[in-house]
Amino acid sequence: MDPAPPPPFLVALTHARTHPVVPEIRLRVAADTMALWEQAEEAMAQRELAPPFWASAWPGGLALARYLLDHPTLVVGRAVVDVATGSGVVAIAAALAGAASVTAYDTDELAVHAARVNARLNGVDVAARHGDVRDVSAAPGTLVTAGDVFYSRDIATAMLDGLAMLAACGCEILVGDPYRSFLPCEHLEPLETFDVSVDVSVESVPVKRTVVARLTAGGDTGATRAPRGPDRNPGGARRRAGSRTR
Numbered sequence: 001m002d003p004a005p006p007p008p009f010l011v012a013l014t015h016a017r018t019h020p021v022v023p024e025i026r027l028r029v030a031a032d033t034m035a036l037w038e039q040a041e042e043a044m045a046q047r048e049l050a051p052p053f054w055a056s057a058w059p060g061g062l063a064l065a066r067y068l069l070d071h072p073t074l075v076v077g078r079a080v081v082d083v084a085t086g087s088g089v090v091a092i093a094a095a096l097a098g099a100a101s102v103t104a105y106d107t108d109e110l111a112v113h114a115a116r117v118n119a120r121l122n123g124v125d126v127a128a129r130h131g132d133v134r135d136v137s138a139a140p141g142t143l144v145t146a147g148d149v150f151y152s153r154d155i156a157t158a159m160l161d162g163l164a165m166l167a168a169c170g171c172e173i174l175v176g177d178p179y180r181s182f183l184p185c186e187h188l189e190p191l192e193t194f195d196v197s198v199d200v201s202v203e204s205v206p207v208k209r210t211v212v213a214r215l216t217a218g219g220d221t222g223a224t225r226a227p228r229g230p231d232r233n234p235g236g237a238r239r240r241a242g243s244r245t246r
């Protein structure tokens with residue numbers, strides 16, 4: 001059965017753009033995230049809709065997407081599961097890099113729609129599904145990806161719990177993250193860093209140093225610093241200008 005079509009505002013209020021870090025991938029992003037958020041709440045008759053994280057590509061996901069595209073041997077012929085997919089940028093990169101299958105999960109139903117729309121835009125197959133990382137299961141040997149998911153204590157805890165369970169089942173876990181406050185550095189084996197251009201109004205800086213790393217174990221994130229980056233109020237659209245440096 002075909003999945004339900006996306007709500008019209010999801011396409012009407014976004015534009016297809018590329019980011020210099022992954023010029024191979026086009027994503028529908030919001031020109032004005034706050035306006036999109038308000039209109040989405042109105043269209044869906046919901047006052048407390050989650051922020052439209054799916055209408056931006058976050059530095060963690062962009063760096064991870066770049067890494068997969070640059071290291072196809074990691075991906076070719078494998079099953080890939082992208083959790084917290086948002087726009088689907090990492091899932092799309094995995095598909096472009098030659099994954100045998102790509103499944104993307106997000107707790108936000110609109111992100112599931114966005115990942116489907118963006119996968120179609122890039123001509124790749126991504127099975128996008130509603131799902132919490134803690135409920136996701138995958139066969140041993142699956143490559144599990146998670147971009148920019150350590151931005152709040154609760155979400156980082158959920159992510160680490162879910163990802164640790166997947167690792168215990170024999171999955172390989174890769175994360176991309178701009179050193180958010182709850183990044184569990186003690187459980188990471190860094191692979192590569194990228195300097196990713198971002199929207200100053202969201203991140204307070206024009207460029208975020210972003211790490212792609214293998215998650216080696218789970219555990220308590222233990223961080224106490226104030227969260228930055230994505231929060232309840234994304235604070236506007238991310239600027240697509242700027243260039244990647246490594």
Ligand SMILES: C[S@@+](CC[C@H](N)C(=O)[O-])C[C@H]1O[C@@H](n2cnc3c(N)ncnc32)[C@H](O)[C@@H]1O
Nearest residue numbers: 053057058061084085086107108132133147148
């Ligand atoms: C900052 S966005 C990152 C999106 C994308 N990975 C990227 O890098 O562009 C974080 C995403 O995590 C999703 N999320 C939060 N908690 C989750 C959970 N427990 N399980 C699955 N997804 C979750 C949110 O809905 C949101 O789409």
